[in-house]
Amino acid sequence: MTEQLKRIREKLTRLREQDRGFRVFGASAHHYRLNDPLPLASVKQFESRYNLQLPEDYVLFITTLGNGGAGPYYGLERMENGLFSDLDYRAEAPLLHPSLPFVHTQAWNPEFVATADEAVDPEAYRRQYQVFEKDYYDIAWMNGTIAICNFGCGVSMHLVVTGPQQGYVWADDRSSDYGIYPSREMGNQEPLRFPDWYELWLDQSLNQLNLAGA
Template sequence: MNNPITRIKEKLTILKDSDPQRTIFGSSKHQYKLNTCLPIEQVRQFEATHNIQLPEEFITFYTTIGNSGAGPFYGLEPFENMLFSDLDYKREDNLLNPSAPFLHTQPWNMEFVSTVSQRENEVLYEKGREAFYDKYYANEQKHWSEKEAAAFVNWVSAILATIQRHPEMCRPSHKG
């Protein structure tokens, strides 16, 4: 039973059974249910249209487990939403380009470091700060809101609590 697909399905069942009142953030929306799987042809067409190759694990998830549903926060997004840069305001004129090179291929923490103190020259300080944020957000660096971060922490906490109650989930097989 080392199949990751089987393990994901089993863990989802355990999470669902462990939260019958749907108290974990977002679970009342997704109900621990997954949407209907995608046909592989739809995924391959998306890849061809955008001249990309999606990771096989991603494809396997969406074609054999489900096209979104249960997951952290309000659940995983449907495949058809993956191009929207803002999921709260889905607009066709503001789509991501999946064929663009991925900018973050190594660890980095971009931070604003001013060449002048704010007290010394507030105008120059603000210009430098604006230039930094223009570059920072032009690189599509995304940050979670406090609400999103809290939801993720709650989701991970729930998973960890479930794992503590069911330590066999941490092993490829309950037989060791």
């Protein structure tokens, strides 16, 4: 086990002990408990089935500490749930394609620019917006990722598993019209790899409790 994973395990234990009332957002859903770790063989089967290679630090986490459970917001998803494009409505959601290239290298949130004047030709304007909207919400924009965390309200956190951004956490915030971007919702200025993102959540949660006099 790496030194970082040892710190994460210790901080999670402290958080569970200090927040027995589950005051941190989402804690009542996971109670600061991780699921059992996955056997490495199960990870290899998943990778083979979907023709991908999961980031090494993520694999070490789910095979050493736990496969989903305690984590930011409503908690970490199990690895096997990572293909759902909508974590709120899994049964109805189309599946992601994690083996395909992840096309983003910077925040992406295109604006709708119409060539039709809404006041002059509202029908043409509406058709143009429908075309834009269909493309904007296409799940193909999240190719090369698995979903790892449900932020709520249709927003999800994803782990990039292909290309130069492999191992970094990105947010799919299109349901709020904020697009797709490297996860910075915890105030970090730089993109974070999975274990750093997780440890930052632990640090901020412990600090929140200390400020509240836990």
